[in-house]
Amino acid sequence: MLNQYEVISIVGNAKNAGKTTVLNSIIETFHDRLLAITSIGLDGELIDNVTSLPKPRIFVYENMIVATALECLKAAEATYEIIDKTGIETALGEIVLIRIIHSGNVLVGGPSIVTQMESLVAYIKTLNVDKILIDGAFSRKTISKSTDACIFAIGAVYSSDLTKVIDAAKLTIAQFSLNRVNDSFNYLETEERVVLIYKDGTYKKLEYDSVIQYQQEILEFLTSDVEYIYIPGSLPTQFAKELIRKRRTVLPKIILKSPTHMVLPEILLNNLFNSGIKIIVLHPVNLVGIMYNPFSPTGYVFDDREFQDKLKKITHLPVINVMNERRNDIDG
Structure with missing residues (x-):
């Protein structure tokens, strides 16, 4: 082993x-x-x-x-x-x-x-x-x-x-067991700001280095043409709840640095996994x-x-x- x-x-x-x-x-x-x-x-x-x-x-x-x-x-x-x-x-x-x-x-x-x-x-x-x-x-x-x-x-x-x-x-x-992103996202390795990746392959770096303090502002950027959101820090509890709540209108995939950046209560983690929201990581x-x-x-x-x-x-x-x-x- x-x-x-x-x-x-x-x-x-x-x-x-x-x-x-x-x-x-x-x-x-x-x-x-x-x-x-x-x-x-x-x-x-x-x-x-x-x-x-x-x-x-x-x-x-x-x-x-x-x-x-x-x-x-x-x-x-x-x-x-x-x-x-x-x-x-x-x-x-x-x-x-x-x-x-x-x-x-x-x-x-x-x-x-x-x-x-x-x-x-x-x-x-x-x-x-x-x-x-x-x-x-x-x-x-x-x-x-x-x-x-x-x-x-x-x-x-x-x-x-x-x-x-x-x-x-x-x-x-x-x-x-979360999967690794494909190599096309390797540019995120050194990125310390929230990044939105659109369905046409373009991306936008937001001015925020954390989701915790700017949850509402970032949520407003999540339109239907956003395919991925990269979060450089931990996935906050309230932000995860909002993503689950909005999943019927907007369902971006989440990119985190690693699985350990998901520090969520068990009930919420279970709800997130069952929500249909895909989560992938830079470092599995x-x-x-x-x-x-x-x-x-x-x-x-x-x-x-x-x-x-x-x-x-x-x-x-x-x-x-x-x-x-x-x-x-x-x-x-």
């Missing part, structure tokens, strides 16, 4: 979904390879700083590279040496690169800004590592566009109602596998077979239990 990819992100449906367990499984699978590990934000702590629940540690092996904040080094149990500084500042100090001398647990706190992560990934690639593993942020499902592949960790902790877990997972999988997510955790740290557990079967009904991707994965499932 992962052998062919260089940069791999792991995102989850909730805190304590099993992302760290997935990361440790991947590290163990490729422990004889030169890996680099980092995270979007903080991970690897003993107690989750949001839920106060116990968490698994991130275990790394000799010669692996870890990109983490200086403050996090105080919690490292592995022996290491600092090999470089990145100049990337975070609330926990500068991100530094360490090389593991003796195996052990580490606390990983990486950059929380996507552009900083992209710069960090580009630098780590110059070190000729075999793979770069990024522990993603659950709340924004943030994924760097430098990522070659993504694993989605689905945890029972999301809800004690399995149907709700499956329904939410189905939405996220649909979001991560290459979702390659689903790893699920039937155990919730709050005390309940789902039936493993039922959980797996219901997930397999909503995706064609490999579906693997994070608690009993096999090496061949991961490196195949």
Whole structure:
């Protein structure tokens, strides 16, 4: 599943979904390879700083590279040496690169800004590592566009109602599966203003760099001859509602930078997908596998077979239990 990819992100449906367990499984699978590990934000702590629940540690092996904040080094149990500084500042100090001398647990706190992560990934690639593993942020499902592949960790902790877990997972999988624009739209890569593309192939750049502050003004531009609207930032909730409401009179296709630029409530996201409005992106997510955790740290557990079967009904991707994965499932 992962052998062919260089940069791999792991995102989850909730805190304590099993992302760290997935990361440790991947590290163990490729422990004889030169890996680099980092995270979007903080991970690897003993107690989750949001839920106060116990968490698994991130275990790394000799010669692996870890990109983490200086403050996090105080919690490292592995022996290491600092090999470089990145100049990337975070609330926990500068991100530094360490090389593991003796195996052990580490606390990983990486950059929380996507552009900083992209710069960090580009630098780590110059070190000729075999793979770069990024522990993603659950709340924004943030994924760097430098990522070659993504694993989605689905945890029972999301809800004690399995149907709700499956329904939410189905939405996220649909979001991560949005198609890429064709090459004729490559000029939008560097565009930071709202752009209207007309049915005759011409386009117009509006003066607005965000939809949030100028929703009504932009809506007035959406005439029947507009085929696409490019939104350089996030798709706002109210704007999405207005597009759904007006879909019978005007139905432009939406172009976003990436699927993660759709930060919408689940009900609205579901309505948008069912509205007939087509959404495409400049930077799609290459979702390659689903790893699920039937155990919730709050005390309940789902039936493993039922959980797996219901997930397999909503995706064609490999579906693997994070608690009993096999090496061949991961490196195949």
